Amino acid sequence: MTEPLLRLSGITKSFGKVTVADDLSLSVQAGEALGIVGPNGAGKSSLFGMISGDLRPDRGKVWFAGREITGAPPHARTRAGIGRTYQVPRPFSHLTVFENVLVCGHQGAGLAGRQAWAHAMDVLDRTGLAALANTPAGRLTLLQRKRLELARALGTAPRLLLLDEVAGGLTEPEVHELVEVVSRLHAEGLGVVWIEHVVHALVSTVGRMICLAGGDVVADGEPMRVLADPKVRELYLGAGPETSAAEEGP
C-alpha cells in the first residue's frame, strides 16, 4: 500500500476531564473522500484542529505527505496542502468575497500577482460565488457564508480539504448543490475529509466513512455499512434525526 497522504498515530487529547481523542489512529489516502460522523461533542472538530495545527495533541503523531507535522504551526500545514473550513464561518467581514479568497491564495498558497487573481476567480466560479465577488463578506446569507468558507479553504490550493459541517442549516436543494461542488472537486483528485451531521450528503459524496465516539474510531468502512453498524446506531443514529440513511441500508 502506498504511503497515506494523512496519518494520525496514537493521538490522545483531553480538555480537563473531557477526552476528545483516546489513542486514535487514522489514515487517509491521496484523493480519498472520507466522511466523519459521530455524536455532538465526540471530538470531530477537535480532530480537525489537530490536523490543521490549531490544537496540539497531548500524545501521538501526525504525518502529512510523508512528513511529520505534529508540532508544525497552522500556516506551515496550510502551505503543505491542508485546507480547512470552520464549523462557525470565519471570513474577514469587511473584505469582499473576492478579497477573502485572494488573501487565502497569497497567505496559504504563496500565490502572487496575476496568478493569485486567476486562482481566486477560478475558486469563485467553482463555488458559485462569482456573481458575489464584490460583495462584502459581512453581507452574505448563511448558504453564501458556507460557500465562502469552502472557497477560502480552496483558495489555499489544498491537496487535502477538511470540511466541518458545511451542509448544516442549509435547505435540501442547497445541500444538493454543495454535494455537487464537493463531488466535482473530489473527482478532480482532491482529498476530502468531511464532518457532517447531514448524513445523506456524506453518503452521496464519500467512499468511506468513520464514526467517532468516546475519543476513538468505532466504525470504519463503506458508508452504508458503517451507518448500519449496531454500535453506530446506538451511539449516534439512535438519538439523531438522520436515521433514514441507515434504514435504507443493504
Ligand SMILES: Nc1ncnc2c1ncn2[C@@H]1O[C@H](COP(=O)(O)OP(=O)(O)OP(=O)(O)O)[C@@H](O)[C@H]1O
Ligand atoms: N478549546 C477547548 N477547550 C475546552 N474544551 C473544548 C475545547 N474544544 C472543544 N472542547 C470540548 O471538547 C469536546 C469535543 O468538542 P468538539 O468541538 O471537538 O466536538 P464535535 O464532535 O465537533 O461536536 P459537534 O458535533 O457538536 O460539532 C466538547 O465537550 C467540547 O466542549
Ligand SMILES: [Mg+2]
Ligand atoms: Mg464540531
